[in-house]
Amino acid sequence: MPIKQQLFYPNFAMKALYQLYLDHPFVFIDTRKELLNGIFVAVGQKDERGAHRGNQFATFAIESGKAAYALINDVDLKEKYKEDDRYIFVEDGEKTLQDLAKYHRQQLTCPIIAIAGSNGKTTLKELLSRVLSSQYKTFATRGNLNNHLGVPLSLLSIDSSYEMAILEIGANHLEETRFLAEIIEPDYGLVTNCGKDHLGEYGSIENIIKANKELYDVLAEMDRTAFVCTNDSLLVDISAAITKRIFYGKTATVKAQILARPFLKFCLQIDDFETTVQTNLFGQFWLDALLGAAAVGHHFGIAGTTIKNALESYQPAALRSQLIEWNGNKVLLDCYNANPSSMEVFLAEIQASSLQASQILILGEMLELGAYSVAEHQQLIDRINWEAFKAVFLVGAAFLEVSFPPAKQLHYFENKAAVEDYLSKQDYQQCYFFVKGSRGNRLEELFVD
Numbered sequence: 001m002p003i004k005q006q007l008f009y010p011n012f013a014m015k016a017l018y019q020l021y022l023d024h025p026f027v028f029i030d031t032r033k034e035l036l037n038g039i040f041v042a043v044g045q046k047d048e049r050g051a052h053r054g055n056q057f058a059t060f061a062i063e064s065g066k067a068a069y070a071l072i073n074d075v076d077l078k079e080k081y082k083e084d085d086r087y088i089f090v091e092d093g094e095k096t097l098q099d100l101a102k103y104h105r106q107q108l109t110c111p112i113i114a115i116a117g118s119n120g121k122t123t124l125k126e127l128l129s130r131v132l133s134s135q136y137k138t139f140a141t142r143g144n145l146n147n148h149l150g151v152p153l154s155l156l157s158i159d160s161s162y163e164m165a166i167l168e169i170g171a172n173h174l175e176e177t178r179f180l181a182e183i184i185e186p187d188y189g190l191v192t193n194c195g196k197d198h199l200g201e202y203g204s205i206e207n208i209i210k211a212n213k214e215l216y217d218v219l220a221e222m223d224r225t226a227f228v229c230t231n232d233s234l235l236v237d238i239s240a241a242i243t244k245r246i247f248y249g250k251t252a253t254v255k256a257q258i259l260a261r262p263f264l265k266f267c268l269q270i271d272d273f274e275t276t277v278q279t280n281l282f283g284q285f286w287l288d289a290l291l292g293a294a295a296v297g298h299h300f301g302i303a304g305t306t307i308k309n310a311l312e313s314y315q316p317a318a319l320r321s322q323l324i325e326w327n328g329n330k331v332l333l334d335c336y337n338a339n340p341s342s343m344e345v346f347l348a349e350i351q352a353s354s355l356q357a358s359q360i361l362i363l364g365e366m367l368e369l370g371a372y373s374v375a376e377h378q379q380l381i382d383r384i385n386w387e388a389f390k391a392v393f394l395v396g397a398a399f400l401e402v403s404f405p406p407a408k409q410l411h412y413f414e415n416k417a418a419v420e421d422y423l424s425k426q427d428y429q430q431c432y433f434f435v436k437g438s439r440g441n442r443l444e445e446l447f448v449d
């Protein structure tokens, strides 16, 4: 039967679509990607007729050879290509992508570990990926593809050759973590922590806790296993309904004691095994993520020394705890994102450190805080120990709404361009820059020559 007819035949549709995927196992949503012979799915903003913007690129996807098939939901395209088997009309590209990913997941047999939480998911995923890869062929979410599109695309990138998979769940509203966890159907789950991420969208810290708990709820309903950090009593409390919990942290089999900071060094204990781990991560707030990676690795039979080596080999990148050299200075870029919780621990770490260099703090405004913006920016300002810094740069309009002490170190800039201009007139040498702010600030661009 021609593929189009199979897809219209109700109960057969997913199996037929899945067969297309097995024959062309590269699903993509963006024709700017370099690939051949995949399946293009039109997604994105919808017009007044409900057609996703991605439909505009379907013809190019097919004609360029990037796609063997294109899933479209534009009725005009449906009419235009009614005789062409390569264009498949679906009701909604995003929903079809999610359904296909869920169906595919149900065919996969490797253990799947889902990571949710407010802060530190991507880095934990990277750490864990290094630990598990020492023994297993491990898939891990690429970059930050963690939302309603990223999770399905990630799942569809896992083939049967993988022995382990780690999937990151990102969310900014209630029910989103549940929605993604129900697609992933994780065998294991881990929540990093509950902090003030996307506070404006969530509306309250209570909602953030509820949202992170959604992963635990799905694990409980499916009778799956959670890795829970006992250093954080909130996580222990909100995971209580799960029968299968593997604890790590104080009082558990896998635990740690901090030996030195700011570049975190700790003593890792796994049963009777003890070793020192010198990481490249800036800040003791990474400890639970490091321990989480160790605990999951230990559960899957990775030896303590191998775990140590994997954690030590991790070089922070992608604007999370990333240390670079710039014109004779060191720059700690922690500006992939920022929210009140991550700002608080970052600032506390710097102010507790003695790095024997002139310290310059660059803080970009925190976005997506909604009604909390003024109070949270004020609290941030109030936490600054001005004497600890040679200079403090504050960037962005949100800082205009708060009051400052009369500190000589303070420099306010409306935007990144203004900082750039100021920096170009200074001759900073052998300073230590600490850079943190929300993604919208793009503060890292200050340090590209």
Ligand SMILES: CC(=O)N[C@H]1[C@@H](OP(=O)(O)OP(=O)(O)OC[C@H]2O[C@@H](n3ccc(=O)[nH]c3=O)[C@H](O)[C@@H]2O)O[C@H](CO)[C@@H](O)[C@@H]1O[C@H](C)C(=O)N[C@@H](C)C(=O)N[C@H](CCC(=O)N[C@@H](CCC[C@@H](N)C(=O)O)C(=O)O)C(=O)O
Pocket (backbone or CB within 6 Å): 029, 030, 031, 032, 042, 043, 044, 045, 053, 054, 055, 057, 143, 144, 145, 146, 147, 148, 149, 150, 151, 153, 170, 171, 172, 173, 176
């Ligand atoms: C829909 C889409 O793919 N958007 C991407 C696109 O943005 P654009 O504005 O162009 O999209 P449109 O809606 O207009 O749709 C156009 C579609 O057409 C495709 N297209 C365009 C041009 C072309 O020449 N060829 C084409 O095929 C295009 O690909 C669209 O599909 O481009 C932007 C720039 O590249 C992308 O940034 C944008 O991607 C969106 C944001 C996206 O969701 N991508 C996912 C794959 C993903 O996982 N992205 C992650 C970021 C995830 C994230 O922010 N996570 C948050 C929490 C989650 C909150 C959640 N509720 C949410 O809303 O996302 C977190 O805190 O972790 C990533 O890229 O890192």
Ligand SMILES: Nc1ncnc2c1ncn2[C@@H]1O[C@H](COP(=O)(O)OP(=O)(O)OP(=O)(O)O)[C@@H](O)[C@H]1O
Pocket (backbone or CB within 6 Å): 117, 118, 119, 120, 121, 122, 123, 124, 144, 146, 170, 193, 195, 285, 286, 288, 289, 319, 320, 321, 334, 335, 336, 337, 341, 342, 343, 345, 346
């Ligand atoms: N325990 C923690 N408490 C507060 N902030 C933390 C903690 N661990 C990491 N962070 C902060 O979270 C920032 C983002 O790290 P990472 O990208 O790994 O997290 P994430 O949850 O994946 O965020 P995103 O989904 O936006 O990428 C880091 O730069 C760091 O400042």
Ligand SMILES: C[C@@H](N)C(=O)N[C@H](C)C(=O)O
Pocket (backbone or CB within 6 Å): 198, 336, 337, 338, 339, 366, 367, 368, 437, 438, 439, 440
């Ligand atoms: C970049 C996105 N994942 C995110 O974390 N956004 C917040 C608002 C930020 O950039 O700080």
